[in-house]
Amino acid sequence: MRLTVGMCSALTEDVMTKLQNSGIRNVTDFMLKDPESLAMESSVSYKDLYSIRQIIRAHYAAFAVSGDDMLEAAIKTAIAITTGNTNLDNLLGGGLMAGEVMEVCGGWGVGKTSLCVNLAVHAALKFGKSVLYIDPLASISALRISSVVEALSEEPELVGQALAHIKIVTPSDVWGVFQALEVARQPHFLTRKKDRGSNGGGESSSIKSMGKTKLVIVDSLPAVILPLLAEPKKQGLGIINQLAVALKSLASEQQLAVVVVNNTCITLADFSGQGAESNSKWKPALGRWRHQVLQHQGTYRRKECTTTAIVICTPDESTITLDQDLSKRMNTLQYVAELVPRSRCKCSVVVSTPLLDRLFFTELSAGAAVFQLCSLKDFFTFLKLCRLKNDLRLYLRENDF
Amino acid sequence: MTSPNKTDSPTSSATPCMKKPTPTMTNPNKTASPTSSATPCMKKPTPTMTSPNKTDSPTSSATPCMKKKKSDRLLSVLGLPATIIFKLLDADFVHDEDVQGLTPMELSSATGLTLKESAEVVRLSAASSIEQPVTILQMLKEQCEVPYIATFCEALDSLLGGGIPLRAITEIYGTPGIGKTQMCLQACVSVQLPSSVGGVGGEALFIDTEGSFTAGRLKDMATDAIQHAQTIGGKNVDTSDFTDISILKGIHYFRCLNYIEIVAVIKHLPSLLKSNPKMHLIVIDSIAFHFRHDFPNVKARAGLLCHMTQELIQLATKFNLAVIVTNQMTTKIECEGSSELVAALGETWGHCPTLRLALHWSGETRVATLTKAPHRRNSSVNYQVTLAGIRDLPSVDAETVNTHTTEMPETKKRKLPND
Numbered sequence: 001m002r003l004t005v006g007m008c009s010a011l012t013e014d015v016m017t018k019l020q021n022s023g024i025r026n027v028t029d030f031m032l033k034d035p036e037s038l039a040m041e042s043s044v045s046y047k048d049l050y051s052i053r054q055i056i057r058a059h060y061a062a063f064a065v066s067g068d069d070m071l072e073a074a075i076k077t078a079i080a081i082t083t084g085n086t087n088l089d090n091l092l093g094g095g096l097m098a099g100e101v102m103e104v105c106g107g108w109g110v111g112k113t114s115l116c117v118n119l120a121v122h123a124a125l126k127f128g129k130s131v132l133y134i135d136p137l138a139s140i141s142a143l144r145i146s147s148v149v150e151a152l153s154e155e156p157e158l159v160g161q162a163l164a165h166i167k168i169v170t171p172s173d174v175w176g177v178f179q180a181l182e183v184a185r186q187p188h189f190l191t192r193k194k195d196r197g198s199n200g201g202g203e204s205s206s207i208k209s210m211g212k213t214k215l216v217i218v219d220s221l222p223a224v225i226l227p228l229l230a231e232p233k234k235q236g237l238g239i240i241n242q243l244a245v246a247l248k249s250l251a252s253e254q255q256l257a258v259v260v261v262n263n264t265c266i267t268l269a270d271f272s273g274q275g276a277e278s279n280s281k282w283k284p285a286l287g288r289w290r291h292q293v294l295q296h297q298g299t300y301r302r303k304e305c306t307t308t309a310i311v312i313c314t315p316d317e318s319t320i321t322l323d324q325d326l327s328k329r330m331n332t333l334q335y336v337a338e339l340v341p342r343s344r345c346k347c348s349v350v351v352s353t354p355l356l357d358r359l360f361f362t363e364l365s366a367g368a369a370v371f372q373l374c375s376l377k378d379f380f381t382f383l384k385l386c387r388l389k390n391d392l393r394l395y396l397r398e399n400d401f
Numbered sequence: 402m403t404s405p406n407k408t409d410s411p412t413s414s415a416t417p418c419m420k421k422p423t424p425t426m427t428n429p430n431k432t433a434s435p436t437s438s439a440t441p442c443m444k445k446p447t448p449t450m451t452s453p454n455k456t457d458s459p460t461s462s463a464t465p466c467m468k469k470k471k472s473d474r475l476l477s478v479l480g481l482p483a484t485i486i487f488k489l490l491d492a493d494f495v496h497d498e499d500v501q502g503l504t505p506m507e508l509s510s511a512t513g514l515t516l517k518e519s520a521e522v523v524r525l526s527a528a529s530s531i532e533q534p535v536t537i538l539q540m541l542k543e544q545c546e547v548p549y550i551a552t553f554c555e556a557l558d559s560l561l562g563g564g565i566p567l568r569a570i571t572e573i574y575g576t577p578g579i580g581k582t583q584m585c586l587q588a589c590v591s592v593q594l595p596s597s598v599g600g601v602g603g604e605a606l607f608i609d610t611e612g613s614f615t616a617g618r619l620k621d622m623a624t625d626a627i628q629h630a631q632t633i634g635g636k637n638v639d640t641s642d643f644t645d646i647s648i649l650k651g652i653h654y655f656r657c658l659n660y661i662e663i664v665a666v667i668k669h670l671p672s673l674l675k676s677n678p679k680m681h682l683i684v685i686d687s688i689a690f691h692f693r694h695d696f697p698n699v700k701a702r703a704g705l706l707c708h709m710t711q712e713l714i715q716l717a718t719k720f721n722l723a724v725i726v727t728n729q730m731t732t733k734i735e736c737e738g739s740s741e742l743v744a745a746l747g748e749t750w751g752h753c754p755t756l757r758l759a760l761h762w763s764g765e766t767r768v769a770t771l772t773k774a775p776h777r778r779n780s781s782v783n784y785q786v787t788l789a790g791i792r793d794l795p796s797v798d799a800e801t802v803n804t805h806t807t808e809m810p811e812t813k814k815r816k817l818p819n820d
Contacts, residue, residue: 002493026493108751109773132534138714139755142544143566144775145537160538167534172715175480182474183534220752223707230704235483242477263752 003027008055010048018042027056081129081215081257084122096215096257101247105262112261113139116217117148119259124162125154129214131166134180136223138170167213174224174239181250184213216250217259476500479525488512489522497526544568548601550592550682550723552584553629554791556782560771561756564591567601567681567723570714570753574728574744575760580767580786581727582613584760585684587790588725590622592682593651595643598633603681604651606673608666610690614654623648625789653677660691664705667712674720683713687727689745703749710753726754766794 003026005016022042024030030038035053039046080095089095096102096119106112117140120131133140152159169180225243228236251258474497477486492512494500500508500522508519549564558564565571565588573581589607594600607614623645630640653673657663663685674680688706696702713724731745744751744759751757757773763783770781783794 002499026491107748109757109779113775136711137753138568138718139775140537140540141568141718141755141775142541142547143569143755145541146547147776149541163538163541164536166537168537168540169534170715170718172711173480175478178478180534222749222752223711226700226749227704227708227711230698230701238483242475246478263749 003030008052010051015044015048018044031056077255079255081123081127083119084126085118096259098214098255098257099252101251101258101260103260103262108263113144113219116219116259116261117144120166120215120217121148121152121162123215124165125152125158127214128162129165130212131215131217132180132184132213133166133168134177134216134218135168135170135220136172136177137220139219140168171224174228174243177218177224177243178246181216181246184216184250184256185254213254214256215259216247216256217261218247219261220263221260222263474526476522476526479522481522481525485514485518485522488514500526548721550588550601551594551599552587552791553591553626553789554782554784554793556793557769557784557791560769560777560780560782561758561774562777565723565725566756567721568718569755570710570717570724570726571756571758572726572728572744572754573758573760574730576730576742576762579760579762580784580791581760582611582686583618583786584791585686585725585727586614586618587622588682588723589652589684590619590626590648590790592723593643593648594626594630595640597638598630598640600630601681602679604653604677604679605682605684606653606655606680608655608657608663608683608685610657610663610685611687612656613686616649619649619652620645621788622790651679653680657691660695660705663688663691664709667709670712670716674716674722678720681721682723682725683717684725685727686725687729689727689729693729693731693745699747703747706746706750706753714755 003011003016003019003024005011005013019030019042022038024033024038024042031053035046035049038044039049077098079098080089080093081098082089082095083092092102104112104115116133120133123129123131149159149163154162167183169176169183171177171180221243225236225240228239230236247258247260250256476489476494476496476499481489489495489512494508494512503511503523505516505519505523508514508522509516512519514522547563548567549558549561550567551564552558552561573584575581585607589605592601592603592605594602596602626648627640627643627645630643634640655662655666657666670683692702692706716722717724728750729745730742732740733743734740744757751773754773755775756771759770759772761768761770766783767785768781768783771777771779773779785792785794
């Protein structure tokens with residue numbers, strides 16, 4: 001949403017010019033400034049500023065929902081795609097969880113691509129799910145697949161049907177990977193038959209539609225990312241960040257499982273000669289990538305993120321369920337603040353208002369959802385929910401929403 | 402779909418969705434969720450709402466989700482340079498739709514970009530052509546047979562499943578003098594075997610970085626290959642156009658003196674391949690030579706190698722080529738003080754080729770070990786280098802077709818400690 005004339009009735013040309021003269025160029029600048037001081041600086045009426053703020057806030061604000069419903073929905077929509085290997089399933093706690101990103105890393109030749117191919121074939125065969133295989137290194141080829149296919153014990157028609165559900169995209173760079181992820185969002189997937197032009201007997205291209213994609217596999221992420229990191233510009237890390245967010249939000253919005261293949265590399269300067277076990281020498285490549293995906297830290301400004309912010313609002317008179325008495329209210333907040341670190345979710349507890357406003361706004365502008373907890377019961381439900389989802393954050397605030 | 406302790410999820414109606422309200426939506430009716438009551442959904446209030454009323458709590462069935470419009474792409478994933486992205490974000494242009502309908506003039510006045518840059522932004526955001534994916538079934542149908550380049554060594558061919566495969570990158574690494582260049586030369590000759598006798602019938606491109614290419618060796622190998630083809634074809638098949646001259650003519654040669662020249666040749670390949678559609682083999686001998694000497698920065702090297710591999714494999718699949726790359730060996734020092742001989746160019750390079758073949762000595766015999774292959778088990782075979790090229794070791798009864806000569810050229814022998 002842009003700060004343009006006509007955005008609301010209060011934002012006229014005149015007001016716009018005055019705001020620009022005070023150095024307000026975009027929505028973020030506007031929201032971060034205190035309206036009273038802005039009113040004084042720019043000589044725009046406070047009432048106008050307030051109504052503009054309300055409109056922006058309404059546009060970006062998320063809708064409050066109770067934690068109970070969220071838990072119910074999470075329980076209902078949690079599905080696990082089994083991997084076809086019971087040991088692996090036990091290790092993963094049931095299989096590939098929808099809404100999560102799993103990284104497979106290993107040295108060369110150990111079998112990462114083979115594992116992914118098996119995952120894809122199993123998912124397509126046993127569950128009839130569509131699979132999107134993003135393959136920058138073109139590691140899927142008839143060479144690899146034909147032996148896998150021959151070994152399957154199912155009937156040829158079933159196998160053929162299953163193979164028709166696995167789609168392969170070969171992007172040549174990271175922007176191609178982003179585009180390929182868009183493909184997974186489409187509800188009905190279109191495929192195209194290539195014309196056999198060279199033999200003269202051309203088949204006209206036909207369009208078929210498939211079901212919704214439930215598994216996305218990105219084989220060999222370093223193949224597209226290492227060239228970016230090699231450049232002297234710092235853009236590479238930002239793009240990794242974006243890709244991480246895109247994958248995670250794809251997984252959680254579309255409720256599908258994402259598998260990403262990574263390489264390992266040797267940690268430097270680890271020759272202490274203490275005979276450490278071989279695992280400690282190896283670490284997954286693309287170090288900072290893991291920070292973004294596996295522990296969702298940091299607030300992503302202006303990007304879609306899946307961090308859910310829970311807001312405990314001290315309610316006004318009409319929806320009171322927490323105690324209205326001020327001292328009791330503070331006690332409740334303190335109690336909650338103490339309880340939070342003991343829970344297993346990653347929580348940021350912030351009580352002072354101006355800082356919270358800022359965090360709140362940027363969080364919301366990034367697409368976070370807000371839930372209203374009206375009672376402590378809701379709060380405990382929320383804690384239960386944290387066990388299902390690992391990336392929830394908690395804010396406490398004293399003002400009205 | 403198995404979910405051990407949980408109920409089966411409902412069908413597509415249960416997927417979380419996010420919907421952004423249009424400015425014209427007048428009734429943000431929160432009590433009526435847009436789809437069935439089982440759908441988790443959340444609507445954002447419209448801009449016309451003046452007081453965000455907390456009493457408007459959603460119904461018990463509504464749970465959090467957001468539905469996106471299909472064209473809601475971020476501008477930052479279009480592949481624009483960072484400076485342009487920052488200027489766009491500064492002026493609040495975040496999604497595709499923010500830029501829709503604007504002329505480049507309007508965009509540049511709003512953001513401070515030059516006219517050329519804003520034209521680029523408008524063009525990229527409007528381009529909505531997503532490459533349609535191919536399913537595995539189609540791929541299998543199109544590539545029903547995988548052609549191989551025979552190495553004329555039966556043991557090696559059976560190790561590889563038929564020979565050096567097309568549409569893949571094969572890496573051959575080993576100590577000096579083991580026969581890496583010999584294998585490359587042999588492949589350059591074998592690829593030209595006419596299809597009437599079961600060969601690929603294509604031409605070869607040789608990128609030489611070490612200066613180890615000798616035309617004399619090629620001639621020896623070619624002579625033998627012609628005899629071989631005549632033997633296979635017999636009287637019925639005419640292989641008269643498969644001559645020394647034709648074989649030597651079918652090998653295109655590039656001498657690269659630094660890594661930049663290698664990259665330049667690779668960049669030039671698409672046009673080369675278009676003008677020579679019969680090209681089915683690319684040999685880079687060796688890829689390690691320049692990358693080990695000219696590169697102090699390991700990260701940059703890894704990035705460049707990945708990039709080159711990507712280009713090569715995409716060309717290989719598109720134009721139906723085999724790519725053979727040779728590599729050198731280096732010593733890796735373990736923690737305990739022991740050392741091991743491994744392939745050069747590091748771990749990252751190990752992920753790049755599709756197949757890896759390690760050549761080493763076992764006493765007096767040359768051994769080829771398959772260390773990475775998608776379709777075969779890792780195992781080893783013996784081979785030898787003869788005047789005619791790469792051949793099997795002679796068995797006790799000398800009735801094998803492969804060994805036409807028993808003359809051995811002077812070979813460089815570097816002895817390693819026995820395994």
